[in-house]
Amino acid sequence: MILLALLLQVTPGANETVTVTARPAPFAQTPATMVVEPVAMMIAAFDADGDGKTSREEMEAGVKRSYDLIDTAHQGSIGYLQFADWAERWLGDRNALPSPFDVDKNSDDRITLPELQAHFSRLFSRFDRDHDGAISRAEALTIRTIPADAHGPTGPLAPRDKRK
Numbered sequence: 001m002i003l004l005a006l007l008l009q010v011t012p013g014a015n016e017t018v019t020v021t022a023r024p025a026p027f028a029q030t031p032a033t034m035v036v037e038p039v040a041m042m043i044a045a046f047d048a049d050g051d052g053k054t055s056r057e058e059m060e061a062g063v064k065r066s067y068d069l070i071d072t073a074h075q076g077s078i079g080y081l082q083f084a085d086w087a088e089r090w091l092g093d094r095n096a097l098p099s100p101f102d103v104d105k106n107s108d109d110r111i112t113l114p115e116l117q118a119h120f121s122r123l124f125s126r127f128d129r130d131h132d133g134a135i136s137r138a139e140a141l142t143i144r145t146i147p148a149d150a151h152g153p154t155g156p157l158a159p160r161d162k163r164k
Contacts, residue, residue, distance in 0.1 A: 033143065038091035039098060039123055040140040042066075053134035056124055063120050066090045067113045077110035098123070 046062030047054045070086040071078050078086065084094040103111050103119045127135045
């Protein structure tokens with residue numbers, strides 16, 4: 001009986017209206033004008049001595065370490081599916097560049113450490129804009145020249161035809 005009386009008891013404020021509001025909409029983020037390619041981010045992460053630059057030697061050691069962690073059977077080569085596992089782990093996405101087709105230079109559907117090292121050597125040369133033998137954080141950045149948002153470019157991709 002006491003329990004029933006407690007349940008029937010009117011609590012103060014029971015007839016008040018409660019208004020629930022949604023969180024305010026977040027401010028729109030300014031589109032990034034500087035981005036980092038996944039492979040450049042990986043190379044930057046190989047900075048073993050913490051000087052803010054990745055030397056070619058640091059990169060080669062990092063690529064070998066990353067490869068050895070995927071080639072768990074120690075076969076000396078990995079297939080394209082294992083390469084996709086490698087890309088997901090080290091580049092953030094299975095489809096991130098470089099593609100296995102770009103790395104597999106002899107087209108045998110297998111990727112060896114020398115093939116991966118050679119590809120990274122070419123990438124290193126591309127990123128090392130000042131040719132000092134190291135990639136700085138600034139060299140790893142790519143300047144985006146067209147405005148973009150989460151859905152892609154927001155502006156024209158080609159110059160407008162002046163004849164129209």
